[in-house]
Amino acid sequence: MSTGKAAKRLGVSVKTLQRWEREGRLIPVARTDSNRRLYTEAQWRAFIGWRQTPECPARIVAYCRVSSAAQRPDLANQRRVLEAFVVARGLANVEFVEDVGSGLNFKRQRFLALMDEIGQRSINT
Numbered sequence: 001m002s003t004g005k006a007a008k009r010l011g012v013s014v015k016t017l018q019r020w021e022r023e024g025r026l027i028p029v030a031r032t033d034s035n036r037r038l039y040t041e042a043q044w045r046a047f048i049g050w051r052q053t054p055e056c057p058a059r060i061v062a063y064c065r066v067s068s069a070a071q072r073p074d075l076a077n078q079r080r081v082l083e084a085f086v087v088a089r090g091l092a093n094v095e096f097v098e099d100v101g102s103g104l105n106f107k108r109q110r111f112l113a114l115m116d117e118i119g120q121r122s123i124n125t
Helices: 003-010 014-023 041-048 069-089 109-119
Strands: 060-066 094-100
Touching (some): 060 069, 060 109, 069 094
16 A cells, blocks of 8 residues: 555554654555555554454454433444444444443443453454
């Protein structure tokens, strides 16, 4: 991928990528005939620490939440929308987590368990 595309995916500027190359932090895998830097998908994933290894299987979780039990029909609608998104993106084996509780309530057990798993890097997406 081009420097611009790699920079956008990493959330940095092109100048930052150029500086990282000078510092030896992220070296492009190749250069074009016109001397433009090229990066691979695997390279930027490794740089940000995203790895799909046997020790860390790829897990994808979709989280749905409503504030109260009265909004349960909205929860079903959220799930349908997320299921359509998952299909459109071609994702497989997606786990759906549904939660009922205020967004300001940080004692939601499913939410806390999800955050713990993300922190332990057992969930990739």
